Every structure is written in C-alpha cells, then in structure tokens.
Amino acid sequence: MQEKSISTANLEQCLKCNLCTLVCPMLAVNEQYPGPKKAGPDGERYRIKDPEYYDYALKYCLNCKRCEVACPSGVKIGDMIQTARIKYGSQSKIRGLHGLRDWTLASTDFVGGMTASPIAPVANAVLKTGVAKAVLHGTLGVDRHRTFPAYSSEKFENWFRKEALEAQAGFEKKVSFFHGCYANYNYPQLGKDFVKVVNAAGYGVELLEREKCCGIALMSNGFAAKAAKQGRINLESIRKAAGPVLTVSSSCTHMMREEYPEVLGLPNEDVKDRIMLLSRWLYPRLESGEVKLNFRKDFHMKVAYHTSCHMQRMGWQEFTLGILRKIPGLELTVLEPYCCGISGTFGFKKENYGYSQKIGELLFSEIREAKAKAGDSAPFVVATECETCKWQIEMSTGITVMNPVSIIAQALDSE
Ligand code: SF4
Ligand code: SF4
Structure with missing residues (x-):
C-alpha cells in the first residue's frame, strides 16, 4: 500500500x-x-510557516493522548505533536551520552535479544545494585531511583516453540499472537497465560512469521525511521496471518492501530480491525456464548483496575472489565483513569524523573487508599494492560500489578 507523508493532521478543526x-x-x-x-x-x-517556530519544550509531551480523548472536535493533538517532534525536533539534536541512553532505552529488540538469555540473572543482579544505578545516573542519565524490569533467561518465543507449538495443531480455529517485547524478553509468563486463556476458549495460537518491537519507544525517542522500518515488517507479517492478531499490551496495540498511519505514515486500513487486545476479542465471544470459560470456585482476589492512557484512548476498558466481572471470587474496583506519569521510557530519564513522579502521585495515592480499604482477606493487586504503568506503579507503591490476561489465566479452572 502507498505510504503517506506524515501530515499536519486536522488543525483547522480546533x-x-x-x-x-x-x-x-x-x-x-x-x-x-x-x-x-x-x-x-x-x-x-x-x-507550517516557518520550522524555526518549533518549540523544543514539545519533548515533554507524554504522548498520553488524554488531550485527544477530551477534544470535542476530534483534533489529533497528540499525533500532531508527535509528528512535529519527528519533523522538526530531529535526532540530530540529541547528542553524546544522552543520545546513547535514548537509543539504548528505545532499542528493545536489540537489548532484550542480548539480555534475555542465560546471562539474564547476572544482568538483573547487576542492574539492582546501587553502584550500577549511580553509574547509569552519572553517565547516561538514567535516573538512579528507577528499578529496571528483570529479563528472563528464556524468551517467550523459544518456550512457545519448545513447549506449546505442537499442542496448537489440535485446535481447528486459530488466532495469531503479537506478544510484544515485555512478554518475550522480560516476562514470558504473560505469553504463557495468553496461550492458556486462548486455548481454554477453544482456539489455537500461532506466532507471526516475523515480529519486531512495535516501535513506540523508538518513535518517542526520535528514531522514527527505524520505528517505521519495524512497523513495515510487523504489518507485512500481520497481512500474511489469517484471522485476528491478538495482543496483551495496550501501548503496542495503540501504536500499531493508530500511530502507524497517523504518525509514521504507514497505511494499515486493510489490517487495523484485526489487531486487538485479547479482551476486545474475548469479551463479545463470552457474551454471545460462542466461548465458555470455566473459573475456579476457590479463586479470591481483590483487583483495582487502572485504565492506561492508551487503553483509554482506544476506549476498550469495558471489554476487560466485563471479563473480570465474570470471575467468581474477584472483587473489582475501577480506579480513576489518572496518568501514571512514566510514559514508556520518558520517566527513566533523570531530567524527567521528577515530573514523572509528580504526575503519578494522584494515581499512587488512590491505589494506596484502595489497598487500605481492601483489607487482607484476599490478595490485592492492581490490573492494567500497560507494562510500563506496571513498572511505575510497582516501583512507586510497592503493590503488585498484573496484566488482566494473567488474572484470567489464574482464575481458570484447568480441570
Ligand atoms: S502530555 Fe498528553 S495530554 Fe498533554 S499534550 Fe501530550 S498527549 Fe496531550
Ligand atoms: S480540545 Fe480540541 S477543539 Fe478544544 S482547544 Fe483543544 S484541540 Fe482545540
């Protein structure tokens, strides 16, 4: 399909x-x-009149799209700002060690591919030490307060091929799985939980012929050309897949559906409707009776659901909430949809850390209050589809955060 040049969107609608x-x-x-x-x-x-008017303070935009949700006129404000950053605030402005930091934070496939291996326990242990944090803070400018997501010793893709692929042949109906970087390199259990839920729904799982990082971190850090290159590979693989292409991360999903065409100029109209979160696919099937899931009778959990910014932009939270409400023994609280402040890699940078934590404080207080109210008659967790919200909330409150897919998997009656 013909690629579009990135445009100034719909500013006249303001x-x-x-x-x-x-x-x-x-x-x-x-x-x-x-x-x-x-x-x-x-x-x-x-x-438009003169690129000299570009304001470098646009680098502070979190790309949360809350402005777009609020706009009564459909102005694609967040896309417009991202596009301006790509057009005018080019990578050439990023110099020295901060440029290296931004590249390292954004290159999830490269870093994850090297680290999610037998060296992971050593790398994880080193990244937890005060010395490593001080060095990263002082040299690259990664804030010393940040905790890093641990890497797995085995990638999800390897586990899938060894342990799950054969069993998928037994299912007549199939879905494809875009697992994303977090499930592949950091937390393969999330991918395993996805397979468990989809199989329990009576469908088999296939991986895409080729999957790259969706590119959201590359785009946000000024590497738009590389993000677009990865986007082309993903769209090509999605075109080859038959049926729905399901995801577990709200940010990857939003990126592939909305930002590929609007910010990177990659047309996706032919496949967009097939790319969706598992809950967006599953909930209507549970409601229609096409899919039945059996849940454990002894499951008890108190869950506070956090709507991530990109989930809110897609408006899909009700699909997840609808499924969670079907789980017996699950007590659900829906949190106010405040931004957690991390915005992907933004909050990892030492110059942004203070803003990131200030923005998140409303959410952190609400979560602490919800936990205090919940008591301790059952485990209390926060649920969200965004992995970087998870890192931010866990670091800032000490409370466990789970992807709803993992909660559904734990609640399933495997018998
Ligand atoms: S930070 Fe969020 S709400 Fe503010 S301009 Fe950027 S995308 Fe819009
Ligand atoms: S909300 Fe929309 S219409 Fe209102 S000022 Fe912002 S961009 Fe313009």
Whole structure:
C-alpha cells in the first residue's frame, strides 16, 4: 500500500475551547510545557510557516493522548505533536551520552535479544545494585531511583516453540499472537497465560512469521525511521496471518492501530480491525456464548483496575472489565483513569524523573487508599494492560500489578 507523508493532521478543526488544556498531565506539573492547544493546533500554524517556530519544550509531551480523548472536535493533538517532534525536533539534536541512553532505552529488540538469555540473572543482579544505578545516573542519565524490569533467561518465543507449538495443531480455529517485547524478553509468563486463556476458549495460537518491537519507544525517542522500518515488517507479517492478531499490551496495540498511519505514515486500513487486545476479542465471544470459560470456585482476589492512557484512548476498558466481572471470587474496583506519569521510557530519564513522579502521585495515592480499604482477606493487586504503568506503579507503591490476561489465566479452572 502507498505510504503517506506524515501530515499536519486536522488543525483547522480546533474550536479553541481549551478542554484539552484542562486534562494535560504534563501541563499541570511543568510550566515550561506549552500544553496541548499551544503545542498542537496553535503551534502547528506557526510551524507550517516557518520550522524555526518549533518549540523544543514539545519533548515533554507524554504522548498520553488524554488531550485527544477530551477534544470535542476530534483534533489529533497528540499525533500532531508527535509528528512535529519527528519533523522538526530531529535526532540530530540529541547528542553524546544522552543520545546513547535514548537509543539504548528505545532499542528493545536489540537489548532484550542480548539480555534475555542465560546471562539474564547476572544482568538483573547487576542492574539492582546501587553502584550500577549511580553509574547509569552519572553517565547516561538514567535516573538512579528507577528499578529496571528483570529479563528472563528464556524468551517467550523459544518456550512457545519448545513447549506449546505442537499442542496448537489440535485446535481447528486459530488466532495469531503479537506478544510484544515485555512478554518475550522480560516476562514470558504473560505469553504463557495468553496461550492458556486462548486455548481454554477453544482456539489455537500461532506466532507471526516475523515480529519486531512495535516501535513506540523508538518513535518517542526520535528514531522514527527505524520505528517505521519495524512497523513495515510487523504489518507485512500481520497481512500474511489469517484471522485476528491478538495482543496483551495496550501501548503496542495503540501504536500499531493508530500511530502507524497517523504518525509514521504507514497505511494499515486493510489490517487495523484485526489487531486487538485479547479482551476486545474475548469479551463479545463470552457474551454471545460462542466461548465458555470455566473459573475456579476457590479463586479470591481483590483487583483495582487502572485504565492506561492508551487503553483509554482506544476506549476498550469495558471489554476487560466485563471479563473480570465474570470471575467468581474477584472483587473489582475501577480506579480513576489518572496518568501514571512514566510514559514508556520518558520517566527513566533523570531530567524527567521528577515530573514523572509528580504526575503519578494522584494515581499512587488512590491505589494506596484502595489497598487500605481492601483489607487482607484476599490478595490485592492492581490490573492494567500497560507494562510500563506496571513498572511505575510497582516501583512507586510497592503493590503488585498484573496484566488482566494473567488474572484470567489464574482464575481458570484447568480441570
Ligand atoms: S498527549 Fe498528553 S502530555 Fe501530550 S499534550 Fe496531550 S495530554 Fe498533554
Ligand atoms: S480540545 Fe480540541 S477543539 Fe478544544 S482547544 Fe483543544 S484541540 Fe482545540
């Protein structure tokens, strides 16, 4: 399909109502940030005339898309800001060790491919030490307060081929699985839980012919060309897959559905509707009776659901909540959809760490209160589809965060 040049989107639709300004989490904590209206449609009018008007404070945009959710006129404010960052705030502005840091944080396939191996326990242990954190803080500018997600000794893809592939042949109906980097390199149990749930629903699982990182971290860190290259590979593989291509991460899903065409110029209309989170696919099938899941009678868990920013932008949280509500013994609280503040790799950078934590404080307080109210008659966890929200919430509150797919898998009656 013909690739589009990235455009200035729909700035003329702006009604100047300022609703986007009221919801921007970055504007609330950072007076250097111009806010969505000024950074988006207002700024775009100037940038079109002269790129010199580009404001480097746009680097503070979290790409959370809360402005787009609030906009009554459908202005793609977040996309417009991302596009401007790619067009005018080019990678050439990133120099020295911070450039190396940004490349390292963004190159999830490269770093994950090397680390998710038998060296993982050593790498994990080293990254936990105060010395390593101090060195990373002082040299690359990765904030010393951050905890790093642990790497797995075995990639999910390897486990799948060795342990699960053969059994999938027994299923007549199949779905494809875009597992994402987190499940592949850091937490293969999430991929295993996906396979368990899909198999329990009566479907087999296939991996894509070739999967690359969706590219969201590359795009956010100024490596748009590389993100687009990976996007082309993913779309090509998705085109070859028959049927739905299911995911477990809200950010990867949003990236492939919305940002591939709007920000990277990669057309996806022919496959977009087939790319969806597991819950978006599963819930309607449970409701229609096409799929039946048997849940354990002895399952007890108190779950506070956090709607990640990209989940909120897609408007799919009700599919996940609908499934969680079907699990006997699961007590559900739905948290206010505050931003957690990490925004992928943004909050890992020492110059952003303070903003990241300030933004997240509303959510962290709400979670602490929910846990205090929940008591200890059953395990309390936070559920969310975004792995970076998980890292941020766990680091900031000490409370366990699970992907809803893993909760569903744990609640299944395997007998
Ligand atoms: S995407 Fe988020 S951080 Fe960026 S302007 Fe919109 S609301 Fe603000
Ligand atoms: S919410 Fe939409 S219409 Fe209102 S100022 Fe922001 S971009 Fe313009």
